[in-house]
Amino acid sequence: MTTLSACPACVAAPLAGHIAQQEIDAPDIILSLPTIHCAACIGSVERSLRSMPGVSAARVNLSLKRVSVQTKTLSDAALVARLRDAGFEAHPMDSAVLDNGKDPEGQRLLVKLAVAGFAMMNVMLFSVAIWSGASDSTRELFHMISAAISLPAVLFCGQPFFASAWSALRVRRLNMDVPISLAILLAAGMSFYEVLNHGLHAYFDAALSLTFFLLIGRYLDHRSRRSARSAARDLAALEVHSAQKLTGDGARTVPVSELAVGDAVLIPTGVRVPVDGRLISPEATTDRAFLTGESAPVRSITGNTVQAGEINLGAPFKVQATAVGADTTLRRVAAMVEMAENSRNSYTALADRAAAIYAPAVHLLALFAFIGWAVIGGDVRQALNVAVAVLIITCPCALGLAVPAVSTAAIAQLYSKGFLVKSGTALERLAETNVVMFDKTGTLTIPASRAVVDLLNPAQQAVARALAQSSTHPVSRAILAALPEGEPAVLSGVVEVPGKGVQGLSVDGLVQLGSGSWLGADFDGPGLRIGSDPAIALPLTEVLRSGAQTAVDGLRALGLRPGIISGDRLSAVTPLADTLHIEDRQAGISATHKHDQLQALADGGDRVMMVGDGLNDAAALAAAHASVAPSSALDAARNAADIVILNDSLADLPLLISVARAATHLSKQNFTIAAVYNFIAVPVALAGMATPLLAAIAMSVSSLTVLANAMRIRRVR
Amino acid sequence: MNILLILIPVSIILGALGLCAFLWTVRSGQYDDEAGTSARILLDDDDNSPDRR
Numbered sequence: 001m002t003t004l005s006a007c008p009a010c011v012a013a014p015l016a017g018h019i020a021q022q023e024i025d026a027p028d029i030i031l032s033l034p035t036i037h038c039a040a041c042i043g044s045v046e047r048s049l050r051s052m053p054g055v056s057a058a059r060v061n062l063s064l065k066r067v068s069v070q071t072k073t074l075s076d077a078a079l080v081a082r083l084r085d086a087g088f089e090a091h092p093m094d095s096a097v098l099d100n101g102k103d104p105e106g107q108r109l110l111v112k113l114a115v116a117g118f119a120m121m122n123v124m125l126f127s128v129a130i131w132s133g134a135s136d137s138t139r140e141l142f143h144m145i146s147a148a149i150s151l152p153a154v155l156f157c158g159q160p161f162f163a164s165a166w167s168a169l170r171v172r173r174l175n176m177d178v179p180i181s182l183a184i185l186l187a188a189g190m191s192f193y194e195v196l197n198h199g200l201h202a203y204f205d206a207a208l209s210l211t212f213f214l215l216i217g218r219y220l221d222h223r224s225r226r227s228a229r230s231a232a233r234d235l236a237a238l239e240v241h242s243a244q245k246l247t248g249d250g251a252r253t254v255p256v257s258e259l260a261v262g263d264a265v266l267i268p269t270g271v272r273v274p275v276d277g278r279l280i281s282p283e284a285t286t287d288r289a290f291l292t293g294e295s296a297p298v299r300s301i302t303g304n305t306v307q308a309g310e311i312n313l314g315a316p317f318k319v320q321a322t323a324v325g326a327d328t329t330l331r332r333v334a335a336m337v338e339m340a341e342n343s344r345n346s347y348t349a350l351a352d353r354a355a356a357i358y359a360p361a362v363h364l365l366a367l368f369a370f371i372g373w374a375v376i377g378g379d380v381r382q383a384l385n386v387a388v389a390v391l392i393i394t395c396p397c398a399l400g401l402a403v404p405a406v407s408t409a410a411i412a413q414l415y416s417k418g419f420l421v422k423s424g425t426a427l428e429r430l431a432e433t434n435v436v437m438f439d440k441t442g443t444l445t446i447p448a449s450r451a452v453v454d455l456l457n458p459a460q461q462a463v464a465r466a467l468a469q470s471s472t473h474p475v476s477r478a479i480l481a482a483l484p485e486g487e488p489a490v491l492s493g494v495v496e497v498p499g500k501g502v503q504g505l506s507v508d509g510l511v512q513l514g515s516g517s518w519l520g521a522d523f524d525g526p527g528l529r530i531g532s533d534p535a536i537a538l539p540l541t542e543v544l545r546s547g548a549q550t551a552v553d554g555l556r557a558l559g560l561r562p563g564i565i566s567g568d569r570l571s572a573v574t575p576l577a578d579t580l581h582i583e584d585r586q587a588g589i590s591a592t593h594k595h596d597q598l599q600a601l602a603d604g605g606d607r608v609m610m611v612g613d614g615l616n617d618a619a620a621l622a623a624a625h626a627s628v629a630p631s632s633a634l635d636a637a638r639n640a641a642d643i644v645i646l647n648d649s650l651a652d653l654p655l656l657i658s659v660a661r662a663a664t665h666l667s668k669q670n671f672t673i674a675a676v677y678n679f680i681a682v683p684v685a686l687a688g689m690a691t692p693l694l695a696a697i698a699m700s701v702s703s704l705t706v707l708a709n710a711m712r713i714r715r716v717r
Numbered sequence: 718m719n720i721l722l723i724l725i726p727v728s729i730i731l732g733a734l735g736l737c738a739f740l741w742t743v744r745s746g747q748y749d750d751e752a753g754t755s756a757r758i759l760l761d762d763d764d765n766s767p768d769r770r
Contacts (some may be wrong), residue, residue, distance in 0.1 A: 115736065
């Protein structure tokens with residue numbers, strides 16, 4: 001019997017080792033695929049990668065929108081190029097900086113949860129038999145079996161709590177895990193002692209169900225926090241690691257750390273600039289979207305400044321470094337983001353604040369019970385029994401579940417409405433906000449070419465679609481988005497001419513999609529030319545993101561003060577602010593300045609919710625009391641934000657505030673429920689009248705009440 | 718009472734079997750990519766096995 005009952009730990013122990021091993025074998029290359037969304041995408045991504053010689057395995061993770069590729073010979077650039085041909089936007093991610101998509105912590109908790117559940121069910125069967133009248137030798141046998149199952153199970157499953165309690169005690173602090181660990185260990189230890197001494201009562205079932213319920217809370221909590229990633233680490237992943245340094249006898253590849261101010265650096269087409277510098281080539285075209293949020297390519301001439309992180313879209317150019325390493329703008333923004341992230345991590349969650357009051361109170365009460373009974377009754381064993389009953393009855397598990405249950409229900413509801421909540425304390429912080437600041441470009445407005453449909457006939461649309469599909473340039477993407485659904489035309493020999501556009505061959509001859517000057521027309525913006533026909537201009541405009549008006553009105557109705565803080569010109573911001581009836585408008589604000597503006601608002605006592613999408617917003621997003629980013633946002637901005645809007649509309653933004661407020665309200669209500677229940681049950685335990693059955697029932701009832709109350713969040717519309 | 722000597726081990730073994738099955742699903746990574754798993758059923762050429770790496 002003992003070999004069998006030791007099984008849970010034996011089964012799980014080698015597993016833990018196996019999971020740890022998985023962490024080490026990271027896949028070779030990880031690419032982020034922001035645009036994949038369905039089974040067809042998975043199929044074509046994996047097929048096109050596996051068909052490349054040198055690729056031994058490719059596996060898409062749709063939840064994380066990533067693909068991990070095992071290859072010994074190929075570079076990430078080759079894989080990105082292959083995926084671009086297949087029509088997917090791909091970005092290499094630094095697998096050393098980012099985790100590899102596995103969730104070993106979650107798996108460990110899940111294993112412990114399963115073992116605790118298994119042990120609890122079995123022990124509960126014996127307990128019910130004992131409660132319903134098994135006596136003498138039968139009771140002793142059942143107690144022995146219960147002990148054999150529970151002791152290893154408790155020691156194995158309670159580890160997360162023991163570890164956390166120990167680390168708190170070591171620095172002479174109390175946290176919620178201290179009473180939890182004490183209750184679990186005392187209940188199991190006391191019961192074992194009772195069993196050895198032929199006692200009547202054993203609390204094995206209580207110890208196990210306490211562990212089980214608390215592990216549920218811990219796992220829910222872990223799941224709701226899992227998607228949080230550091231934006232500062234993402235920015236670090238944007239950095240370039242090697243550069244082409246120009247010396248007297250040509251270009252030499254050197255690590256970026258070896259570059260010094262004054263060095264001349266060659267930047268090939270499609271590569272990120274490694275340093276801040278001055279352009280020494282006559283002309284350069286770069287994508288500055290990650291810094292400014294502006295999607296249009298930027299043209300620079302000799303003497304202009306280029307910054308680390310910009311991507312060269314045109315011909316190779318040369319730069320003389322003016323800032324390297326930690327002095328580059330990219331690094332300074334990253335440092336700012338990291339600082340803001342750290343300061344936000346110091347926010348104390350509701351549960352921690354409650355634990356700070358509750359944990360000492362529980363200990364004192366149990367100690368008081370122990371001393372009281374030992375002095376008055378003179379029986380130390382009886383006194384310890386009562387103290388254990390008090391610790392179990394005061395039930396940290398209702399408190400342990402109070403916040404995770406509510407936040408998980410709220411997060412699930414928000415997910416079904418298209419919001420991804422990334423931070424465990426985001427809802428509490430959102431509920432406290434009274435000001436909402438919007439970024440303009442990419443957040444309130446999106447680039448679009450509304451007129452495309454009216455300007456092109458179906459045949460021309462098909463050609464435009466085929467050309468736009470083969471490029472990931474922001475303008476191509478905007479045109480593609482404006483085109484109605486349909487089949488692309490059949491083209492051959494499609495090539496992207498950097499800085500100019502895309503061209504290919506159709507039945508009508510040469511077809512081109514690109515800048516007007518390239519097409520030989522007299523307009524500047526993008527255009528389409530088919531064969532020998534004159535080029536058609538496709539003017540790009542900014543349109544209001546759908547639901548923006550609803551969102552602003554709804555937020556105002558909830559008592560929030562809306563404002564716009566944009567890096568764009570005042571002449572572009574004013575009409576938009578007028579349309580949305582927003583008085584507070586600030587234009588031409590740089591990334592650093594945005595961060596400072598938000599800090600100033602915070603110092604003035606306002607709690608700001610920031611909505612933004614660019615890298616120029618990342619620092620502001622991290623500094624704001626709570627922050628939201630659309631899914632189209634840059635990786636760094638998405639990760640700096642607490643919440644990501646997964647669908648295109650902003651219309652449900654007010655719902656976010658309503659749900660957050662309801663969640664905080666329900667969490668507080670749950671604490672009240674747990675307190676009221678303790679108020680009734682504690683005197684019973686103190687009086688020494690709490691039998692194991694009573695403790696088990698009371699504990700379960702309080703936990704279930706708290707869970708049921710949390711479900712009420714679904715009624716928030 | 719003798720029936721207990723059979724039923725108790727049987728119930729524990731059945732429970733342990735369920736536990737082992739669950740641990741196997743965790744270990745083979747079936748909870749790593751929930752969205753992907755539900756989409757992969759639509760693929761014709763999928764090998765149906767989650768990544769074991």
